[in-house]
Amino acid sequence: MARDIRVKICGLRDAAAIEAAAQAGAAYLGFVFFAKSPRHLSIAEARTLTRQVPEGLAKVALTVNATDAELEAILAEVPLDMLQLHGKESPERVAEVRAKFGLPVMKAVGVADEADLPQLAEYGRVADQLLVDAKPPKDATLPGGNGLTFDWRLIAGRRWPVPWMLAGGLTPENVATAIQLTGARQVDVSSGVESAPGVKDPARIAAFLKAAMA
Numbered sequence: 001m002a003r004d005i006r007v008k009i010c011g012l013r014d015a016a017a018i019e020a021a022a023q024a025g026a027a028y029l030g031f032v033f034f035a036k037s038p039r040h041l042s043i044a045e046a047r048t049l050t051r052q053v054p055e056g057l058a059k060v061a062l063t064v065n066a067t068d069a070e071l072e073a074i075l076a077e078v079p080l081d082m083l084q085l086h087g088k089e090s091p092e093r094v095a096e097v098r099a100k101f102g103l104p105v106m107k108a109v110g111v112a113d114e115a116d117l118p119q120l121a122e123y124g125r126v127a128d129q130l131l132v133d134a135k136p137p138k139d140a141t142l143p144g145g146n147g148l149t150f151d152w153r154l155i156a157g158r159r160w161p162v163p164w165m166l167a168g169g170l171t172p173e174n175v176a177t178a179i180q181l182t183g184a185r186q187v188d189v190s191s192g193v194e195s196a197p198g199v200k201d202p203a204r205i206a207a208f209l210k211a212a213m214a
């Protein structure tokens with residue numbers, strides 16, 4: 001029987017990948033606004049690309065410590081359904097962005113060990129959703145999209161007051177095990193469905209969705 005799992009494909013940069021994700025049943029598409037990322041889109045590129053997203057898929061803007069002015073500039077041009085805050089935004093900043101911009105906010109929290117878990121409860125009080133991601137290494141250039149997993153047993157059976165999504169090093173090969181171990185109802189992937197950094201592979205996108213939902 002098919003599982004009712006909602007999948008987010010993050011870091012989309014081309015129409016073929018959007019089509020593959022939509023056809024295979026993705027629920028969310030992520031667009032990265034972070035200049036250091038190989039998945040970065042300019043506002044003009046994002047405006048063009050988001051026009052190709054079929055009705056019903058949630059378009060998520062991923063930002064890192066963005067200022068109000070940066071968020072305003074994105075939202076003035078690009079039709080979006082959710083903001084993903086993937087930097088060091090405090091719980092107060094999450095609440096402020098949510099109130100100011102009127103969109104649901106998903107806060108990413110990096111997990112490496114037990115000590116990282118209280119943050120999830122804290123952000124769960126102010127965000128609409130949580131992205132439970134692998135913590136980036138100290139010397140990483142990117143705060144996410146690094147293709148690293150964390151010990152899924154750390155969050156097995158844990159629940160937070162808002163919906164949450166599992167991320168970090170997921171692939172078509174390991175996503176079913178990750179879902180089984182953690183009880184996640186939503187999963188997110190970026191580098192695990194790429195053929196090179198920033199280059200999405202439509203076949204791997206389809207395989208990921210199939211494995212997540214099987």
Ligand SMILES: O=C(O)c1ccccc1NCC(=O)[C@H](O)[C@H](O)COP(=O)(O)O
Pocket residue numbers: 010011030032034037038039040062064086133142143144145146147148167168169170188189190191192
């Ligand atoms: O993907 C990026 O380039 C990125 C850049 C800056 C901040 C966050 C970024 N990605 C965040 C995501 O939501 C990824 O999908 C998530 O971290 C999982 O990535 P991966 O381990 O590559 O599947």
